[in-house]
Amino acid sequence: MVRAVRAAELAPTKFAFPIQARQLKVKAGKTTAVDGLTVSLGAGVHGLLGPNGAGKTTLIRALATVLRPADGALDVLGHPTGTRAGLRELRRHLGYLPQEFGFYPRFTVREFVGYMAWLKEVPKATVPDAVQYAIERVGLADRADVKMKTLSGGMLRRAGIAQAIVNDPQILLLDEPTVGLDPAQRLHFRELLRELSADTCVVVSTHLVEDVAAACTDVILFDAGRLVFQGTPAELMAAGDASAPGDSPTERGYSTLLARHQNAEKGAR
Numbered sequence: 001m002v003r004a005v006r007a008a009e010l011a012p013t014k015f016a017f018p019i020q021a022r023q024l025k026v027k028a029g030k031t032t033a034v035d036g037l038t039v040s041l042g043a044g045v046h047g048l049l050g051p052n053g054a055g056k057t058t059l060i061r062a063l064a065t066v067l068r069p070a071d072g073a074l075d076v077l078g079h080p081t082g083t084r085a086g087l088r089e090l091r092r093h094l095g096y097l098p099q100e101f102g103f104y105p106r107f108t109v110r111e112f113v114g115y116m117a118w119l120k121e122v123p124k125a126t127v128p129d130a131v132q133y134a135i136e137r138v139g140l141a142d143r144a145d146v147k148m149k150t151l152s153g154g155m156l157r158r159a160g161i162a163q164a165i166v167n168d169p170q171i172l173l174l175d176e177p178t179v180g181l182d183p184a185q186r187l188h189f190r191e192l193l194r195e196l197s198a199d200t201c202v203v204v205s206t207h208l209v210e211d212v213a214a215a216c217t218d219v220i221l222f223d224a225g226r227l228v229f230q231g232t233p234a235e236l237m238a239a240g241d242a243s244a245p246g247d248s249p250t251e252r253g254y255s256t257l258l259a260r261h262q263n264a265e266k267g268a269r
Contacts, residue, residue: 015077018170018171019039019201021037021039022038023073024069024071024072026061026068027058028058032225033058034225035055035226036072037072037226037227039220044216044217045194045204045215046201046203046219047218048060048222049219050228057205060203064094064098065087066096068081077170077171092121092167095171097177101163103156103159106149108144109159112148112163114127114131120166120167130166134165137192138165138192139185154182154185158181169200170200171200172196172203174204197217209251212233213233219233221236221257223262228258229257233250236254240254244256244259
């Protein structure tokens, strides 16, 4: 296996909390999709859970510097994201997989990941090794030289993960990364997350509660733009009522906390 670009070659100063939000508000159109979020995230895998419309994608886009805060503060690797100053340097150290990502269908997997490495300003001399290593890590070594348009949905998703990690990022942002992956591929993806978690701040938005329980060190439950819960998967499981909907302790914990929050919101109106 080819070694990736070392983090020390690219990384800025290490931060105890690479992501810090204080009373953060972010709009999606005219809607406040993230409303008063205060959170600090360090190294590890942070699973972002919540129902449709909770604000998960908007938060990921803000962390990726695609959206600017409407109010409050958001610091990523020590850079305030509300201004343009330093964003180019910051983006060199981010990895981002949106729910839907664009690509040139006639590019091979290697060309696509290499192009993304170039956009992220990975040092030219290290690009071939970094690309090969990223492709190997997502299990696409045998598809490296086939065109993107020939890949299945699951393989395209893996190619998207490869481009997100090709620059050995300090912060990795993944929005629904397991969509289209079969059970074996999801297990491989969980192993990759555990490998990355030692020195990378990974934020994973997902609807698959069991992926969070298996791979995440920290769980963030989000609803209607507000933080409902932050804690370990074990704490999420312990919060569940036996009568709550769900086929596992994790799902029951999710259902219990979400219902309590929604009931409290109704009572406050």
